[in-house]
Amino acid sequence: MRPEKPIGIFDSGLGGLTVVREIRRQLPGEDIVYLGDTARVPYGTKSKEAIERFATEDVEFLRRHEVKLAVVACGTASSVALSLLLEESQDVPILDVFRPGVRAAVRTTKTNRIGVIGTTATVGSGRFEEAIQRNGHRVIRSVACPLFVPLVEEGLYEGEIADKVAEMYLGPLKEEVDTLVLACTHYPLLKGTIRKAMGPSVRLVDPAQETAKETQEYLLSHDAVNPTDQRGRVELFLTDLPPHYRDLIELFLGEMPDRIERVEI
């Protein structure tokens, strides 16, 4: 693994930039190549077969850009397509948001009562339950929150409507868990709303933060941290440039990237 090569990251859309933001915080020298499949977003309402096909094409795109590491920053692709990506990946190591989320949940819970929220596909896959059970813990409940992504994308991540929607989804979880995994890259923007709905005693696990930590550990242990003391470049490749995409990039990334290019994959 050549340290000066970029880290590759992909997501179904722009939400995965919350992962880039955390990685930049912890590894400021790394160059980032980010692929957002904005022409086919969202993945979370689609079939396993479609998600696997899209994710395979996404990794292939990153491989062509000679990344030293590919990070699956999409909660849906991480839950649904990870086994396939790991099987098919020969030369590029693959990290994801799913496994760090599981590990953090298991570390965090005190009462062995873990909840998971994500897209329809993530929750439908049952992968979180399986993985948490393998760690000797128990998912009490997993809940699909399909309106959360459109709420965030409309800028409605707080306020009366967000509160009502959060209440509808999270009401049944509230008294039952002590730890809640936010298994979708859009959800960190709803943290305030989710916290209000869940109450102050429930601990929220944000896989974006955990993934950034594990990326750092991985690079350190493989002697592959970029040795530069310059701030790394962020290059965004998007399969579509939808209306307001610049606003969404700034919302999720917290800065403007060095380059934005539309690509076909």
Next chain:
Amino acid sequence: MRPEKPIGIFDSGLGGLTVVREIRRQLPGEDIVYLGDTARVPYGTKSKEAIERFATEDVEFLRRHEVKLAVVACGTASSVALSLLLEESQDVPILDVFRPGVRAAVRTTKTNRIGVIGTTATVGSGRFEEAIQRNGHRVIRSVACPLFVPLVEEGLYEGEIADKVAEMYLGPLKEEVDTLVLACTHYPLLKGTIRKAMGPSVRLVDPAQETAKETQEYLLSHDAVNPTDQRGRVELFLTDLPPHYRDLIELFLGEMPDRIERVEI
């Protein structure tokens, strides 16, 4: 135009089945070939370029199925990509939901105050305003309602959350228009909610109904109504079979089709 050939209809997803339902009501003998681009749904949040490319591929698929007529049942594609589709269409006549919606709005208004609601792309295109102005009328306001589609797809087309969202979008329209065009195939399912938010004096124009009427008129005037007295077949071709697709098909179509097949386009 050979009367025994099927009518081709496409939409970004399953919402366009509301148009099929109306066509079946008025033209029960017609065979229907429906393409739903469920792998790339929604179109309404994407760029003009992406929507034009997708819509061109969709029409090409219908042409390969030798339809006698192609109906664009997607509000977004009708508003954004219609000129291109008409320019490029050589052998297959193209109907859409946009022009019948405009004509019905112009016929319906008493006070020359028309409102339009649709997706971000539809409203952003400004095409409704232009077309209604060309007819000597005025769109007072057009409002993008991007949360309406996910609400319908989650089955939340009535209730407290739908009311709050409708109030947020429609509040500014309420006192200003006498006619409101529902320029998205999902919105007919929200009619009750929209009517509650708009009050009883505002007339709602449903382009699905108008499109079915115009399809019937077109076939009659071209001597191309299928002469059979049997009920026609409905064949669905979908680019993805997402979770719950059968429920959504039944919700929009009101019956189960004769065939459902996944295709790549």
